[in-house]
Amino acid sequence: MTVxxxxxxxxTTAKSDxxxxxxxxxxxxxxxxxxxxxxxxxxxxxxxxxxSNQFTQQMVQMTGVEQQLATNxxxxxxxxxxxxxVATAVSLIGKEVRAEADVAALxxxxxxxxxxxxRVASDVKLEVLDSKGRIVATKAVADAKAxxxxxTWDGKTSGGAVLADGIYSLRVTAKDGFGTVVPSKIxxxxxxxxxxQADGSTLLTINGTRIPWEKLVNIRxxxxxxxxxxxxxxxxxxxxxNNLDDKTSSPAAA
Numbered sequence: 001m002t003v004x005x006x007x008x009x010x011x012t013t014a015k016s017d018x019x020x021x022x023x024x025x026x027x028x029x030x031x032x033x034x035x036x037x038x039x040x041x042x043x044x045x046x047x048x049x050x051x052s053n054q055f056t057q058q059m060v061q062m063t064g065v066e067q068q069l070a071t072n073x074x075x076x077x078x079x080x081x082x083x084x085x086v087a088t089a090v091s092l093i094g095k096e097v098r099a100e101a102d103v104a105a106l107x108x109x110x111x112x113x114x115x116x117x118x119r120v121a122s123d124v125k126l127e128v129l130d131s132k133g134r135i136v137a138t139k140a141v142a143d144a145k146a147x148x149x150x151x152t153w154d155g156k157t158s159g160g161a162v163l164a165d166g167i168y169s170l171r172v173t174a175k176d177g178f179g180t181v182v183p184s185k186i187x188x189x190x191x192x193x194x195x196x197q198a199d200g201s202t203l204l205t206i207n208g209t210r211i212p213w214e215k216l217v218n219i220r221x222x223x224x225x226x227x228x229x230x231x232x233x234x235x236x237x238x239x240x241x242n243n244l245d246d247k248t249s250s251p252a253a254a
Contacts, residue, residue, distance in 0.1 A: 089195040089202050089213060096222050097206060099215040102169045102186040105208030109155035109162065112207075113170045114187045119146045121174035121182040128153055129169045136163060144174065167209055187217065 104111040117124075124141040136157050141149075151170065155163050174182035194205035202213040 127171040
């Protein structure tokens with residue numbers, strides 16, 4: 001059974017965008033205010049200087065608005081910790097999830113990714129990057145199908161050198177037959193084995209990598225293991241009760 005991920009991430013993104021716009025406008029207004037103030041100070045009448053109380057009050061108001069935005073950020077983190085905190089996320093441990101993330105852990109010379117293409121691509125380049133953003137392996141794929149595609153990396157560089165276990169990321173560049181870029185997304189699939197909080201964010205450990213809660217796409221219960229229970233014989237019914245060794249079940253003498 002698949003459960004759609006919470007829509008709180010969308011609401012958080014909208015609030016984040018609104019806050020970002022507010023900060024941008026505040027910065028523009030503050031810069032404009034300083035510019036006007038500087039111009040006024042340069043052109044003021046020496047015999048009748050400006051009253052400093054007015055622009056001091058304006059600066060205090062600007063500072064108050066900035067502090068209010070900072071308070072809103074703290075409240076947003078508090079709400080995020082309440083709705084998607086450790087106590088809630090712990091229920092995901094042991095469940096299979098999918099998250100939109102390009103990172104995967106290399107372990108025993110194996111790392112897995114799933115990438116999704118919006119349409120058929122005739123030329124796909126897969127690049128594996130290390131933790132410092134350096135390309136360590138490249139693979140070309142021709143005629144990749146639309147939809148989900150799997151990629152398993154053996155932990156070797158393009159030159160054949162074996163790399164150490166660790167966290168690596170995947171970069172996908174896809175083009176169709178006309179050279180137009182084909183949009184793609186990269187997913188991480190696996191069991192949730194741990195939950196933690198860092199800098200106000202809830203992180204899930206999936207296949208050895210830490211991925212933010214809001215990156216979840218879906219959650220599902222793992223498939224039950226193969227039935228290894230012993231077969232229990234059904235009760236025998238309608239069997240012949242005549243037993244030559246059991247005199248109590250022998251037929252009566254004629």
